Amino acid sequence: MARRAKAEKSLNVKQVRDAEATQALILAAAQEEFAQHGLTAARTEAIAAKTGVAKSMIYYYFKDKEGLYQAVLERSHSNLLQTTLQLDLAHLSPEAALEKFLTALLNCVSHNPKLPMIMFHEAVQNQGQYYKRSSSLSIDRTLVEILERGTATGAFRQLDPFQSAINIMGTCLFYFIGMGNIKHYPQGKRLLSKAMLEQHSQEAIALILAGVRKV
């Protein structure tokens, strides 16, 4: 109970016997664990320890580890999915649309840096079998469409929209995925500080916009 009270405090939750609060607690801890380890290597034990609730609550609310994983996956993607769908890019020029899209994307992941790690584990470990269901593919499709429009109007140079969409996503997301290796680079900056995240967004957008623009 001491452990639970502490965990609750750090996450701004109060009641001691509240279904929703407990679920939220578990989901938050699970997101961290799955982000670092992926489905197979994640430990329900570790998740329970972080939340302060009993391990069995995971099974009570989510049936099994896989159920919890799918809940985390869906919850993590929904934010980004909502955001990109609400952008209303059709009336913008390709370049303006691209910049708006990238700003939204980078803002999302800056506020949820675990998301790229989760996506990555899902891609590599599970070959995207769960990702497939959670129709997050629409994010990529949005980007491809912007690029297609830009090459058609001549605003962008001749490029392959599909390949370029992948490479652009890489430019934005790699920072978060490679963090664990990057941080050993001899330079004292905290990669998740507000200043560094802001700088990363600006640098990524600048690189991409310059990279696609017609010369």
Add this chain to the structure above:
Amino acid sequence: MARRAKAEKSLNVKQVRDAEATQALILAAAQEEFAQHGLTAARTEAIAAKTGVAKSMIYYYFKDKEGLYQAVLERSHSNLLQTTLQLDLAHLSPEAALEKFLTALLNCVSHNPKLPMIMFHEAVQNQGQYYKRSSSLSIDRTLVEILERGTATGAFRQLDPFQSAINIMGTCLFYFIGMGNIKHYPQGKRLLSKAMLEQHSQEAIALILAGVRKV
């Protein structure tokens, strides 16, 4: 024995009782397994099954799972490390140096598409604790130096070399990491076909060179 003979044939190995051959067999299978699952989620059982040798041979040659992991990590990186060190970029213009570096990098990973997956399991799961030792940081340092030189001479636009190096690596490597998710995108192409790999290299280089060049 039937299983072993088969595995040996597919990897062009012959003798039935040969220390080096067995080690190579295990290393090859382990690389695949670790690439997909990372250290913790990898199964020694699965590695043994792929090779056709008994599970206990892993422990005979590599002491334990972690020992095998480190051997795989070192072996996987050495190729890329060798290549980048031999490039002799100092006498080239920043732009030429960058193109040569990128070509070498993309060529390496195209021939060993598992490498980026291994690097990033290492980054995410293990926070780069093994990567750190295997002085592979020199690859990134090479790229940072090219960018520093380019901004100093005015060949490149004003950009942060450290941030840009990360983003550039992302442009090149994300394709391989995100493959599991990307392949579900509704388009019939095999991402690892020679044609697609070649196209990816060209698109990535084009995007990056255009992205850093002074306008």
Add this chain to the structure above:
DNA sequence: GTCTATACGAGGATAGAC
């Protein structure tokens, strides 16, 4: 060097009290 058989611990999942 290679195999088979097995010990042993870790971790997913459940039972049942409160």
Add this chain to the structure above:
DNA sequence: GTCTATCCTCGTATAGAC
């Protein structure tokens, strides 16, 4: 809804024969 205690499978690692 939540906890404690427990079951049992899976997976690492070793022993020992060939």
